[in-house]
Amino acid sequence: MTSELGEFGAQSALRVFGPNAEAALLLTVIMTAVGLAIFALVMAFVWLAARRGGQPRTWWIWGGGLVFPLVTILALFVFSSITLRAIARTDPDATVIEVTGHQYWWDVIYDPDGRAIRDANEIVVPVGEPVTFRLKTADVIHSFWVPSLGGKLDMIPGRTNSFTLTASEAGRFRGQCAEFCGLSHPKMAFEVVAVPPEDFAAFLDRLEGEARDAARPELLDGKQVFLDAGCAACHQIRGVAEGARIGPDLTRVGGRAALGAGMWRMNKGNLAGWIADVSDMKPGAQMPDYNHLSGPDLRALAAWLESLK
Ligand code: HEC
Ligand SMILES: [Cu+2]
Structure with missing residues (x-):
């Protein structure tokens, strides 16, 4: 049976709805733009050199071959280090949600140190508030990735990895396991549903109780x-x-x-x-x-x- 992939929320690192995803997108755009600009510049010089011929002056070799690459690569390195540090920061005051990867589904525990309310495969978060995801695995390595909200983080046997994501708008954001974990790895997705904080509190209160069926006798x-x-x-x-x-x-x-x-x-x-x-x-x-x-x-x-x- 084919999946109904496209039915569910946005899954694109280019459509961003949170500070981590914004920072990663900005880094991507700048890296790509600088790379393209330098490529164009080099091509222009190749063209000029082919037309004019003759010997280059030595300062071109030192300047273009050593100083320029050192300065640009250093600048990009500093910029990407700052971005990576910002993305990896975990917020100690954030709401905590523990997610454990299984072949091929996600176990979810809200407030793992307190009420410990269990659910699966769909993660509800309060919009505009930081949420720290505490990530574990029950079997092999999985990777937790919600492209519209931020970068991915691996779930590694015997370890707990954490990072903080904030959804800046209400909506549904699709996530996907990003580390090959077995036969149905491509069918290991989930959704993050960002709702207003008061709806998040109401969701938890309701979830904590016993299951409610439609109470029809049949x-x-x-x-x-x-x-x-x-x-x-x-x-x-x-x-x-x-x-x-x-x-x-x-x-x-x-x-x-x-x-x-x-x-x-x-x-x-x-x-x-x-x-x-x-x-x-x-x-x-x-x-x-x-x-x-x-x-x-x-x-x-x-x-x-x-x-x-
Ligand atoms: C041996 C353990 C086992 C038994 C017994 C079992 N299941 Fe499952 N079930 C699983 C596992 C594991 C998954 C997750 C599969 C996945 O997505 O990779 C699952 C998934 C599901 C899901 C999908 C949940 C979701 O969030 O999408 C439903 C519904 C379900 N089972 C219903 C049933 C019903 C009804 C029965 C009894 C007729 C049953 N299961 C018996 C292990 C079991
Ligand atoms: Cu997986």
């Missing part, structure tokens, strides 16, 4: 299928099945815009397709296919999951 069949099929061995749904950590937390799975770590639209059809045939949608994903479920059971399960918001 949906209860789906909940029973979830319990009978053994999904709770790997998935937590607060208030229904607690504790499992092998797969993403599904407490508000139907509230996410995307299914399967930023890949497909969240709806009943895609959910049913995923549960029956995950190995086709995401080869190598560590979830078994449930193609033995009956049609009605599969539909009920998908409908119940979709109602968890």
